[in-house]
């Protein structure tokens with residue numbers, strides 16, 4: 001093959017027409033080579049299946065997987081080798097449903113829609129026909145995942161056709177296509193969306209390591225919903241350095257100029273901003289209590305309605321099947337960690353943060369609106385904005401300070417979170433009765449983020465009886481929520497408070 005390389009002097013002798021034709025043919029040949037390599041890679045993967053045991057091609061070659069063998073043979077990266085395998089599988093699928101045409105003709109959604117075979121056949125044929133770059137197809141198929149059952153395959157096929165059309169009409173980048181596919185999956189498979197949100201949330205962690213020289217390393221892992229809350233204000237603050245939008249006012253431009261001149265590295269600026277926000281949150285009463293909402297949640301009216309109904313249903317549901325009768329565990333100092341009461345797929349609403357492909361679950365949406373710290377952008381079913389109001393129930397800084405004095409921290413028994421690390425739970429369920437939406441301090445209690453979401457996830461309800469608050473888990477005896485501030489202890493000891 002090396003002998004096929006032309007000499008530069010041969011190329012120099014070509015006419016303009018010959019040269020352009022030569023380059024066009026080379027492009028075609030390269031595409032054929034790439035596709036052939038992908039199909040061969042898929043075959044290597046097939047012959048390297050784990051169940052083949054010692055007969056596995058990869059194992060005979062002394063590597064772990066077919067992709068690894070492809071990597072070794074081609075000298076590519078493992079990521080590229082894996083991608084080649086996936087594209088090869090697509091091309092095999094295409095060959096199975098439609099014979100290769102001599103000339104695929106212009107791209108056409110109608111042709112793809114008429115294809116027989118699996119739901120993914122259109123995307124396979126689109127790649128084979130050269131109508132869709134393999135990179136896009138790869139992102140779309142991995143974003144969509146697999147349909148849960150046969151009943152949902154027609155919807156997946158429709159989705160694939162729509163995504164392909166969007167790639168053409170909207171000239172989507174592979175990343176955009178992947179994000180759109182992931183969001184589509186969340187809509188088509190609500191159970192997956194719910195489980196995925198939970199799975200991501202479970203992985204949250206913060207590790208703190210003190211190095212020998214005294215520097216401290218924080219290794220923080222958060223789910224997309226939490227990241228939206230952390231990252232949105234930071235990104236806005238550092239936008240001139242992070243490639244944000246252009247600035248309109250003189251003041252903005254001056255600030256942008258200042259930040260550009262700042263001698264700190266981006267990493268140092270990020271560290272300074274992150275810690276400044278954290279410190280501001282800790283020193284003000286109620287974390288971010290005086291902030292204007294920085295996170296906007298986009299939700300359609302019907303999804304919001306679903307979320308409100310599901311929230312009410314969780315509160316009125318029979319006891320869940322987890323460990324019976326387990327209100328938050330005072331002894332261990334943490335709340336009982338049960339899986340969320342999952343409504344039937346499609347029964348709960350979903351909402352979106354910052355155009356991220358991972359939706360908020362209904363419970364996350366209700367929790368965010370309950371606290372009033374997030375703004376909801378309501379859209380009708382055609383995607384038109386109805387209203388972009390700040391949730392009208394936000395407690396003021398002064399009210400939060402009063403609540404901090406009254407509750408002394410997260411009210412859940414055994415929870416150690418101080419007032420600074422709490423958000424406000426509104427006793428009147430969000431959206432149930434507009435007239436209830438007054439923001440008097442007696443209508444809210446402080447809960448830490450975890451216990452707040454836990455409450456909404458499991459249909460917990462907090463009731464006020466006079467000056468006392470009671471926690472109801474579905475089907476269980478109510479538990480009195482005792483204030484944690486020493487001042488309250490004093491007043492109760494003196495008999496001045498119940």
Ligand SMILES: [Zn+2]
Nearest residue numbers: 367370425426
């Ligand atoms: Zn709440």
Ligand SMILES: [Zn+2]
Nearest residue numbers: 410415448451
């Ligand atoms: Zn708590």
